[in-house]
Amino acid sequence: MPHWLQWSLIIAGTIAIFVLLGFIRRQMVTLAENRRRQQKAEAFQAKRRKDMVDSIRVIAMAVEEDQIEYSEACLRMKGLLDHVAPELMEQSPYQVFMEVYEQLRHMPTHQARQNTETRFVEKMDKERFEVEKRYADEIRRAATAIRNHSF
Template sequence: MLEKYFFEILVGLIFLISLLSTLIFFLAKRIQQQSSFAKESLKNTREKEKFILESLDIISKALIQEQCEVSEGCIRIRMLVDKSKMLDSSKKDYEVFFNMYQELKNFKTHEKRNELSKQEIMKEDIDRFKVEEKYQAKFLEAVQILHADVKELL
């Protein structure tokens, strides 16, 4: 009986082997693409994190050297610390960035600030200076800690 169906079985096995070979080839190709994509994604993540840390380093230096307004530095630091995967945004020392930001977030910036009258700008500036004064000591301590943490990671 085997002799009777030998060629049919042989053709069937050859077809099955070629089908499995094709499947293995495409699966290997897909794994290679996913591996390449994962490497590229990891590289992009590392570059983004490095950019965030370098930005935090520059901002913290500017604040320490009093080259930047405290409120502007706070807003920028808060956003970057929140985006960083290497810094723990829930760290007790960083609370001041988030607390101060909560009081600053409603102030007008950029085009919206330019649309305000001079009196409204003056009022916002006075209110902003009060917030800066309220947090300044804790904020500058936190900036020193952040600067040290960032230096350690760079």
């Protein structure tokens, strides 16, 4: 084999090694960045879940101390439980949150309520208070149970 061919192959092999080392380094950096991003996302989700569980407990305490309307508590609990533990709404005593939600979900809230005619709002409030009265004991029991539930 000619001498110039040997040196050409050595140089080509060295270049290939450096190219592959560069590729490997870039892949390692990319993997490290992805791992860091994933850890950050997992930490965010864990904090978000913890905050939702804390909110559930605060709402439950507010129900126990009659500091919140039961209908509002049920609507909020249902929304939070959808994200934290949706399977709980199918279990007793927590299913009352879903039952009340289903009976009240057609009612406008926030700005839509403010834009609704006063007589219609009064009629809906009467219906809402009847639902609250009918489920009051179950709501209180469910609030106590969920406050003590380990998520």
